[in-house]
Structure formats: C-alpha cells, structure tokens
Amino acid sequence: MSIKQVKESMETNKEIEADEFLRSLNRQGGFEVPVDYFEANTKRFSAFLRKEGPELPESFGGFQVPENYFENLRPTIPVKKGRIVHFRPWFNVAASFLLIGFTGFLLIRSNQTGSSKQSELSSLSQEEIINHLENQEFSADLLCEAGWCNEFQMLENEDKELNPLLDGVSEEDLTELING
Amino acid sequence: MELSAEQEKELLNRFNTGDDPERVFTELLGHFQKRVYWHIRRIVINHEDADDVLQNTFIRIWEKLGSFRGESRLYTWIFRIATNEALSFLQKKQNRMSISMDELQEQLGDSLKASTYFNGNRTELILQQAILSLPEKQRLVFNMKYYEGLKYEEIEEILGTSVGALKASYHLASKKIEEFVKRTLNS
Numbered sequence: 001m002s003i004k005q006v007k008e009s010m011e012t013n014k015e016i017e018a019d020e021f022l023r024s025l026n027r028q029g030g031f032e033v034p035v036d037y038f039e040a041n042t043k044r045f046s047a048f049l050r051k052e053g054p055e056l057p058e059s060f061g062g063f064q065v066p067e068n069y070f071e072n073l074r075p076t077i078p079v080k081k082g083r084i085v086h087f088r089p090w091f092n093v094a095a096s097f098l099l100i101g102f103t104g105f106l107l108i109r110s111n112q113t114g115s116s117k118q119s120e121l122s123s124l125s126q127e128e129i130i131n132h133l134e135n136q137e138f139s140a141d142l143l144c145e146a147g148w149c150n151e152f153q154m155l156e157n158e159d160k161e162l163n164p165l166l167d168g169v170s171e172e173d174l175t176e177l178i179n180g
Numbered sequence: 181m182e183l184s185a186e187q188e189k190e191l192l193n194r195f196n197t198g199d200d201p202e203r204v205f206t207e208l209l210g211h212f213q214k215r216v217y218w219h220i221r222r223i224v225i226n227h228e229d230a231d232d233v234l235q236n237t238f239i240r241i242w243e244k245l246g247s248f249r250g251e252s253r254l255y256t257w258i259f260r261i262a263t264n265e266a267l268s269f270l271q272k273k274q275n276r277m278s279i280s281m282d283e284l285q286e287q288l289g290d291s292l293k294a295s296t297y298f299n300g301n302r303t304e305l306i307l308q309q310a311i312l313s314l315p316e317k318q319r320l321v322f323n324m325k326y327y328e329g330l331k332y333e334e335i336e337e338i339l340g341t342s343v344g345a346l347k348a349s350y351h352l353a354s355k356k357i358e359e360f361v362k363r364t365l366n367s
Contacts, residue, residue: 021358022326025307029327030292030300031221038214041231045209045238049202 183211188254195245205242212255213238215328216262222323223266225288225312227297233269237262256337263320263338285312303365310360317341318353325350 183191191211195204216237221230240261248257274284289309292298300308311319320339324330325346332343339346 021361022354025303029222029308030298030304031218031227032297032299033217033227034297037231038217041213041234042206042209045235046202046206048239049205049242 183255185253189250192245192248192250192254205245208241208245209238212258215255216258219259219323219328220262220266222311222327223263223320224269225308226291226295229269229273233262233266236269237265240265252337253334256334259338267316281316288312303361306361306364307357310357310364313360314353314356318349318356321346321349322353322357326354 191204191208195201195208198204213234217230217234220233220237221227224230224233237258241258244261248254270281270284274281277284279287289312292300292305292308298305311322314322317339321335321341324335324338325332330338332346335341335346336343341349
C-alpha cells in the first residue's frame with residue numbers, strides 16, 4: 001500500500017477501529033494467566049515493599065525444590081588436606097648416602113680449585129707481580145666503594161711525604177733498598 | 181479499574197506526603213497491574229516472561245514515583261515504563277539467543293501452540309502470529325489500539341509518536357494482519 005493510498009484512506013475519515021474483519025475476531029486473543037495470579041502478585045509485591053521476607057512461592061516458574069531444601073541448606077565446602085608421603089626405610093638410607101656423597105664431592109672440588117690457584121701464584125716471579133700491580137690503574141672511587149677509602153688516603157699521603165726525599169736517589173739504589 | 185485525573189493526583193499526593201507509602205503503592209498496584217500485565221504480555225507473549233517484566237516494571241515505578249512531576253497522566257507514564265521494560269527484555273532475549281528480532285518474533289508465535297497459558301482457537305493463534313509478523317512499532321500501536329482501546333493521543337504520550345504517524349501505522353498494521361490471516365486460513 002502506497003503513502004498516497006494511506007492518506008486517501010485517512011482523508012475519507014474511515015474509522016479504522018471499525019474495520020469489519022478485525023471486529024469479527026475475538027479480542028480476548030486466547031491468552032490466559034494462572035488462577036489467582038493477580039491476587040498472588042499483589043501479596044507478593046506488598047511483602048516485597050514491606051520487606052517481610054521471601055516473596056517467592058514454593059514453585060517458581062514451574063521449577064520446584066525438595067521440601068525444606070532452603071531451611072536445611074548448609075554449605076559443604078570440602079576441606080583440602082596436605083598430602084603426607086610415606087617413604088620406605090631403604091629409600092631413607094639411600095637418600096642420606098646420596099646427600100653425604102654430594103656434600104663431600106663439593107668440599108673436595110673446592111679444595112682442589114683453591115690449591116691449584118695457589119700453585120699458579122707461586123710459580124710467578126716477584127718481578128712479574130710488581131709489574132702487574134704497577135700496570136693496574138686503581139680508581140679512587142672504586143677503592144672507596146670497596147671500603148678502602150682510609151687506606152687509599154694513607155698511601156697517597158705517604159707518597160707525598162716520600163717523593164721529595166727520594167728525588168735525589170738513583171734507581172739502582174732504590175732497587176737495592178727494596179730487594180734488601 | 182480506571183482512575184480519573186483527580187484520583188491519580190490524590191493518590192500521588194498521599195504517596196508523597198503520607199506516612200505509609202507502601203500501602204498507597206499497593207493500592208496503585210491494584211488499580212493498574214491487570215492492564216499493565218496484559219500490555220506486557222502482548223509484547224513478550226509468554227506468561228513467565230510477562231511476570232518477570234511486570235515485577236521489574238513495578239519495582240521501577242516504586243523507585244521513580246517520588247520524582248514523577250505529573251507532566252502527563254500517571255497511567256501513560258506507567259505504560260511508558262512498562263513498554264520500555266518489555267522491549268528491553270525482548271532485546272536482551274534476542275541477544276542471548278543470537279538471533280534477529282524477526283526470528284525471535286516468529287519463535288514466540290510458534291511457542292504459543294505449546295504454551296500452557298494459551299488456549300486460543302486456530303483463528304486466534306493465526307491472529308497472534310500475524311501481529312508478531314509486524315514491525316515492532318506497528319505491533320505496539322496495533323495492540324494498544326485494538327486490544328487496549330487507547331486513544332491516539334494517549335498512545336502519542338506513551339510512544340512519543342505523532343497522532344498522524346500512529347494512525348498510518350495502525351492502518352498499515354490492520355491491513356497486513358487481514359491479509360496474513362486470510363491467506364493462512366485459506367492455505
């Protein structure tokens with residue numbers, strides 16, 4: 001139906017409620033409600049407004065629960081227990097031996113490592129050690145951070161005091177003095 | 181039971197100033213619940229759904245009645261809330277079922293056959309299916325006019341649509357329904 005037809009229909013002032021076909025149908029439409037639904041609804045809502053307790057009926061929307069279900073309802077949360085593992089005696093003995101063996105192995109290995117480093121150091125000549133130390137550049141900040149601030153200061157002061165005294169001494173005399 | 185404009189005002193006055201608003205509200209419920217229920221039922225079709233929407237509607241009315249300014253008639257305000265609640269319910273149902281509104285309305289029509297609370301004859305069933313085949317706005321207008329006998333001016337207040345548009349909607353709806361029913365009955 002076009003808009004023009006709708007307008008024409010309305011302009012002719014045809015009372016649409018008076019449509020013959022629709023008038024012939026039953027206006028009830030076939031819908032029903034449960035018996036006493038509106039009375040129950042008034043009571044239910046009144047209870048809700050006055051907060052007089054549960055307003056839900058025993059059967060709600062067709063679903064039902066066992067008798068006194070809500071009264072007897074208790075939370076049943078299972079308690080989670082720690083699991084105790086029982087080892088057999090032979091397992092305990094074996095585990096002890098294994099632990100002792102592993103500890104011994106670690107001790108022997110650390111001794112071997114220490115002695116090997118010591119033997120390496122002893123093989124170096126004194127000259128090589130002095131040269132190595134002379135070539136190292138120590139940072140004052142690094143030494144201070146390591147907690148050697150005072151010692152470093154003392155060394156510096158000693159150098160300042162000794163340097164003028166050693167000015168006139170030859171290098172050969174100094175080597176002789178150090179080597180005793 | 182119809183209330184006049186004066187009776188509505190008097191009831192509102194008692195609700196706002198009286199010392200027992202719960203009692204006044206229960207009175208209001210008694211006056212309006214049947215009409216509101218049938219209005220909702222024709223939108224959502226199933227009784228269980230209509231019951232849920234009716235509860236929500238009156239809870240909403242209870243919450244908002246104190247702020248109602250009386251700019252329209254009380255019953256049109258109540259019908260507006262009921263319409264919004266019912267449409268919102270259908271929208272949620274449609275989303276939950278992940279189907280279109282047309283499909284949902286078709287399903288509602290089919291569900292009538294097995295419904296405990298529908299005992300219409302074949303013509304009445306076909307009529308309901310025809311109404312459910314209409315677009316949402318036409319369906320609302322047709323139900324309010326045909327079943328609830330509201331005036332166009334009252335429907336205008338409820339839906340916020342002009343009287344002219346409402347007349348056109350109703351006219352189109354009634355023609356579509358007539359065609360649907362005649363075609364189905366003859367098939």
